[in-house]
Structure formats: structure tokens, C-alpha cells
Amino acid sequence: MGTNRKIDYLILYDGVCKFCNRSINFILSHERNAKLTFTPLQSELGQSILRDYNLPLDYTDSLLFMSKGQMSSHAQAAFKIAQFLKAPWRWLSFLSVLPISFTNFFYKLIAKHRYKLMGQADACILPTPATRDRFLE
Known part of the structure; x- marks a missing residue:
């Protein structure tokens, strides 16, 4: 999908x-606008990026956010993503002023129990026709 x-x-x-x-x-x-693109960590592109950043190929510890070659993970990724959201959700990005050890503690706590909270899917989400071009694989 749309990788060109x-x-x-x-x-x-x-x-x-x-x-x-x-x-x-x-x-x-x-x-707020359609600037974000998405790919599963398990996709060919996701695996290639994990290799490029020397992360394990089975990495699923957090969302990763890439912006112009810079990689963010855990709470910092969430805060950067929040900047792209409409108010009041984008205001969560202001939490990035808190110590990273503090915010990552809570991020990792949720991440550790996410499968227990909601389970696992058999496959990745299927994008709608309106968002399909924003999913790279």
C-alpha cells in the first residue's frame, strides 16, 4: 500500500x-489532520525498521513513533502522537514534561497487561477504504 x-x-x-x-x-x-501513517511491527516494513534500529524482530513492548528518522518509544511515542490529535486529547502531550521514568512506569504497566485486558487478534486491523492509503503494509 502507498509506500511511494x-x-x-x-x-x-x-x-x-x-x-x-x-x-x-x-x-x-x-x-486533527491526516499526517500519520501506520504499519504493524510484524509487517515486512515493520521488521525492516526494527532491524535498522537494532531492535529485536519480536519487539512488541510499545508503539513506536518515527518522525524524520528519529525513533520514539513508550510514553514519549504516545506524547508525540498526542500532538496530532484534536483537543482535549492533544493536551496529553504536556505530560511529556514529567520525568520519563515516571511516565514510562505507567506506560509499561499498561503494556504489560494489554493482552489480559483485551486479548489478541488473529490478524491486524483492516483499514477502511478512507484510511487504506495511510497503512503502508
């Missing part, structure tokens, strides 16, 4: 995590 265009903002997510899939749907529903 310039990619400025990419979110990599666990494609079999229902919590992660719902998070992507939430982002799509609350964006």
Missing part, C-alpha cells in the same frame, strides 16, 4: 494486540 510517497510520521504497532488496534482506531478518529 514521502513518509514524515509513522506509527509502528503490535498488529495482533486488540488494545493496540483500538489505539490506532482511536488515533484515526481523533486526528
Whole structure:
């Protein structure tokens, strides 16, 4: 899907995590504009990016946010993504002023239990026709 265009903002997510899939749907529903693109960590592109950033190929610890070659993970990725959302959700990005150890503690706590909270999907989410070109694989 649409990998020929310039990619400025990419979110990599666990494609079999229902919590992660719902998070992507939430982002799509609350964006201010359509600047974000998406790919599952398990996709060919996701695997290539994991290799490029020396991350394990089975990495699913957090959403990853790439912006112009810079990679963010855990709470910092969430805060950067929040900047693309409509108010009041974008205001969550102001939490990035808190110590990273504090915000990552809560991020990792939720991430650790996400499969227990919502389970795993058999496959990645299927984008709607309106958002299909924003999913790279």
C-alpha cells in the first residue's frame, strides 16, 4: 500500500494486540489532520525498521513513533502522537514534561497487561477504504 510517497510520521504497532488496534482506531478518529501513517511491527516494513534500529524482530513492548528518522518509544511515542490529535486529547502531550521514568512506569504497566485486558487478534486491523492509503503494509 502507498509506500511511494514521502513518509514524515509513522506509527509502528503490535498488529495482533486488540488494545493496540483500538489505539490506532482511536488515533484515526481523533486526528486533527491526516499526517500519520501506520504499519504493524510484524509487517515486512515493520521488521525492516526494527532491524535498522537494532531492535529485536519480536519487539512488541510499545508503539513506536518515527518522525524524520528519529525513533520514539513508550510514553514519549504516545506524547508525540498526542500532538496530532484534536483537543482535549492533544493536551496529553504536556505530560511529556514529567520525568520519563515516571511516565514510562505507567506506560509499561499498561503494556504489560494489554493482552489480559483485551486479548489478541488473529490478524491486524483492516483499514477502511478512507484510511487504506495511510497503512503502508
